[in-house]
Amino acid sequence: MGRPSDAREQLIGAAKEMIHSNSYEAVSVDQLCAAASVGKSSFYHFFSSKQELVLVALESRWQQFEELVLKPSFSEDLPPQAQLLRLFDLSWRGQQVQLQASGHVRGCPFGNLVLEMSTQDEAIRTLLTTFFQQWLGYFERMLREAKKQGIVAETLDIPVTAQALLAYFEGAMLLAKGRNDPALIRTLRDGTLLVMQYQEAS
Amino acid sequence: MGRPSDAREQLIGAAKEMIHSNSYEAVSVDQLCAAASVGKSSFYHFFSSKQELVLVALESRWQQFEELVLKPSFSEDLPPQAQLLRLFDLSWRGQQVQLQASGHVRGCPFGNLVLEMSTQDEAIRTLLTTFFQQWLGYFERMLREAKKQGIVAETLDIPVTAQALLAYFEGAMLLAKGRNDPALIRTLRDGTLLVMQYQEAS
Numbered sequence: 001m002g003r004p005s006d007a008r009e010q011l012i013g014a015a016k017e018m019i020h021s022n023s024y025e026a027v028s029v030d031q032l033c034a035a036a037s038v039g040k041s042s043f044y045h046f047f048s049s050k051q052e053l054v055l056v057a058l059e060s061r062w063q064q065f066e067e068l069v070l071k072p073s074f075s076e077d078l079p080p081q082a083q084l085l086r087l088f089d090l091s092w093r094g095q096q097v098q099l100q101a102s103g104h105v106r107g108c109p110f111g112n113l114v115l116e117m118s119t120q121d122e123a124i125r126t127l128l129t130t131f132f133q134q135w136l137g138y139f140e141r142m143l144r145e146a147k148k149q150g151i152v153a154e155t156l157d158i159p160v161t162a163q164a165l166l167a168y169f170e171g172a173m174l175l176a177k178g179r180n181d182p183a184l185i186r187t188l189r190d191g192t193l194l195v196m197q198y199q200e201a202s
Numbered sequence: 203m204g205r206p207s208d209a210r211e212q213l214i215g216a217a218k219e220m221i222h223s224n225s226y227e228a229v230s231v232d233q234l235c236a237a238a239s240v241g242k243s244s245f246y247h248f249f250s251s252k253q254e255l256v257l258v259a260l261e262s263r264w265q266q267f268e269e270l271v272l273k274p275s276f277s278e279d280l281p282p283q284a285q286l287l288r289l290f291d292l293s294w295r296g297q298q299v300q301l302q303a304s305g306h307v308r309g310c311p312f313g314n315l316v317l318e319m320s321t322q323d324e325a326i327r328t329l330l331t332t333f334f335q336q337w338l339g340y341f342e343r344m345l346r347e348a349k350k351q352g353i354v355a356e357t358l359d360i361p362v363t364a365q366a367l368l369a370y371f372e373g374a375m376l377l378a379k380g381r382n383d384p385a386l387i388r389t390l391r392d393g394t395l396l397v398m399q400y401q402e403a404s
Contacts, residue, residue, distance in 0.1 A: 160389055201395055
């Protein structure tokens with residue numbers, strides 16, 4: 001065991017890793033303590049429950065995702081379309097790394113928990129909703145720039161199109177996880193350029 | 203308790219309902235027996251495990267989904283675009299009914315388990331994959347008809363476009379579940395008409 005101050009970080013790391021590999025319900029406090037080499041009394045010194053640990057772990061996971069995927073994808077140095085394609089490319093590569101390391105496409109850690117937990121845990125659902133709102137903000141900034149550059153129609157509904165882009169991305173990740181094959185993320189990436197031209201049916 | 207021959211059906215019904223409302227891992231054999239008013243020895247008379255029951259329950263759920271959603275949506279009486287819009291409309295209404303009955307958008311029962319179980323249970327993942335393959339067949343038939351009618355490009359890649367359409371649908375269901383608001387399914391439905399015009403980036 002490391003210093004007591006490490007125990008909290010070890011638990012957060014274990015929660016991020018094990019819940020992404022499995023699911024929220026499949027991982028117990030005992031398993032988290034074992035993976036983190038932390039005693040159960042230490043666990044309850046830092047966290048009142050598995051839920052509380054997972055809320056902290058999700059915040060940490062989100063910050064990582066922003067730094068490693070969203071900010072490099074939605075870089076103002078890139079044209080709007082290239083920003084979308086980079087989001088898919090970075091995600092494809094990330095899932096490939098996971099597949100090689102674990103044998104499994106683990107998918108989007110946020111989308112996974114949206115579907116597993118939204119009917120069961122309002123605190124987790126609400127936190128995930130705030131992440132998705134922030135993510136929509138990245139799409140919206142890209143779309144405003146695309147409108148300025150005349151790449152999308154002047155009449156484009158930016159909030160709806162951002163939702164459509166996030167839906168398409170999350171769906172591609174879901175299908176890739178179901179097939180246990182990250183290649184589908186790469187195959188489907190060009191579709192995002194259609195979705196960004198969103199228009200209502202006449 | 204009903205006749206012994208009812209017990210199996212009661213368990214299948216309980217599994218369909220409880221797993222869709224919660225998740226696979228959150229529901230125990232004891233809870234399934236209680237909900238079905240069936241003793242545990244009866245359970246193990248019919249099923250060797252929760253997994254075996256759930257595989258049967260998923261088959262039953264899939265048949266229902268084909269009858270109630272896919273066949274009425276992908277009706278040859280409808281133009282191709284209207285088939286896609288009907289899929290979204292029927293799903294929107296279905297989720298509204300669930301929200302009114304339970305307070306929760308429960309989402310797609312197949313997509314939910316893809317994200318919860320794909321890394322954890324190969325038999326469940328494989329079965330869900332066969333459902334998605336069948337579902338892609340509906341999209342593909344619609345796209346072949348759309349190509350025949352000149353609604354989509356002669357060069358359209360039908361298998362890739364079918365995957366893109368399924369991804370977009372599953373993503374819309376995921377976002378609606380995360381927001382606990384079925385209206386998003388209705389809002390995003392027109393995007394499916396863009397996705398059906400799939401083309402590779404130049």
